[in-house]
Amino acid sequence: MRIKAxxxxxxxxxxxxxxxxxxxxxxxxxxxxxxxVSDDGTVxxxxxxxxxxxxxxxxxxxLCAIREYIRPALVxxxxxxLEAVMRRLDGCMAHNTTPKAAVDMAVYDLWxxxxxxxxxxxxxxxxxxxxxxxxxxxxxxxxxxxxxxEAVDRGFGILKVKVGKEGLADVDRMAAIRRAVxxxxxxxxxxxxxxxxxxxVSIIRAMEDRGLDIELxxxxxxxxxxxxxxxxxxxxxxxILADEAVFSHYDAARIIEERAADLINIKLMKTGGIWNALKxxxxxxxxxxxxxxxxxxxxxLSVAAAAHLAAGQRIITRADLDGPSLCAVDPYTGxxxxxxxEIAMSDNPGVGVENVPCPAWSD
Ligand code: MG
Numbered sequence: 223m224r225i226k227a228x229x230x231x232x233x234x235x236x237x238x239x240x241x242x243x244x245x246x247x248x249x250x251x252x253x254x255x256x257x258x259v260s261d262d263g264t265v266x267x268x269x270x271x272x273x274x275x276x277x278x279x280x281x282x283x284x285l286c287a288i289r290e291y292i293r294p295a296l297v298x299x300x301x302x303x304l305e306a307v308m309r310r311l312d313g314c315m316a317h318n319t320t321p322k323a324a325v326d327m328a329v330y331d332l333w334x335x336x337x338x339x340x341x342x343x344x345x346x347x348x349x350x351x352x353x354x355x356x357x358x359x360x361x362x363x364x365x366x367x368x369x370x371x372e373a374v375d376r377g378f379g380i381l382k383v384k385v386g387k388e389g390l391a392d393v394d395r396m397a398a399i400r401r402a403v404x405x406x407x408x409x410x411x412x413x414x415x416x417x418x419x420x421x422x423v424s425i426i427r428a429m430e431d432r433g434l435d436i437e438l439x440x441x442x443x444x445x446x447x448x449x450x451x452x453x454x455x456x457x458x459x460x461x462i463l464a465d466e467a468v469f470s471h472y473d474a475a476r477i478i479e480e481r482a483a484d485l486i487n488i489k490l491m492k493t494g495g496i497w498n499a500l501k502x503x504x505x506x507x508x509x510x511x512x513x514x515x516x517x518x519x520x521x522x523l524s525v526a527a528a529a530h531l532a533a534g535q536r537i538i539t540r541a542d543l544d545g546p547s548l549c550a551v552d553p554y555t556g557x558x559x560x561x562x563x564e565i566a567m568s569d570n571p572g573v574g575v576e577n578v579p580c581p582a583w584s585d
Pocket of ligand 1 (some may be wrong): 411440441465466
């Protein structure tokens with residue numbers, strides 16, 4: 223089964239609410255969609271969200287990377303020789319993890335379809351369903367409280383609250399949300415690099431002193447500040463999750479070796495796809511560090527690939543795969559079911575998503 227063509231298109235989906243973090247505000251999912259076609263006509267799908275503030279990848283850079291570097295490197299290769307394809311994908315250019323992820327997941331989709339099995343079963347078959355959290359955007363406290371209550375009404379028992387813009391005022395923000403949702407909802411905090419190490423320690427200790435029962439704090443300090451991350455992880459009891467600090471398995475190895483964080487957030491758009499994400503899983507298992515699977519602002523197409531990875535890997539114990547729940551519409555059929563907080567794997571071969579409406583398929 224050889225790769226005959228790699229085509230790109232564009233998808234635009236409105237969000238339920240504008241997505242606001244310490245880094246950006248976004249109104250709609252605007253992603254590049256990738257279609258890898260084999261010589262027997264089988265098609266594998268991938269998706270590439272241009273998250274420039276995190277990965278540096280823009281729509282134009284994604285299209286250029288796929289058309290001018292990735293496609294010439296991969297066309298003609300045998301999909302069933304997965305290792306050779308992935309090595310070439312990884313090595314055909316530096317960085318550009320987002321376009322690599324889109325093509326990586328489309329190749330995995332083809333590879334699993336060719337074997338007639340859902341991808342998660344080929345990746346380890348760890349679980350058939352799991353729960354995701356839902357992100358609550360940074361807003362005035364009253365709105366965050368009402369958004370949190372709405373999420374709980376929708377059945378979400380785990381909320382990931384975006385903070386990081388207002389220092390110690392974030393403690394009051396979390397206290398208001400905890401009061402509103404009660405003790406049984408799991409609350410995660412994501413500062414998106416918004417604090418210094420010193421601020422992080424005082425803010426997180428204040429949350430602990432007030433008994434807010436925060437499950438974890440994600441990326442409190444800037445991505446490059448590994449010493450700061452380690453200082454925070456040492457100083458507080460709340461588990462610290464590294465997100466923007468971990469793109470590659472080399473980053474993961476350093477974090478694990480130095481115990482600079484308690485948990486690692488794997489996102490396909492940071493690793494460059496499933497192939498490299500699996501390397502992080504192996505290191506995390508060896509180091510006894512549990513992982514979360516996360517996503518950017520993505521539709522159910524690429525989040526489905528991430529769900530397969532999570533369902534295949536035992537070390538991925540937490541999920542932040544709320545992209546489909548944040549989108550106001552889901553144009554696809556097939557693949558994992560996203561039913562509120564519950565993600566249930568399906569028996570469709572490959573990643574399984576079909577009916578990918580993308581009018582601008584082109585070379
Ligand atoms: Mg994050």
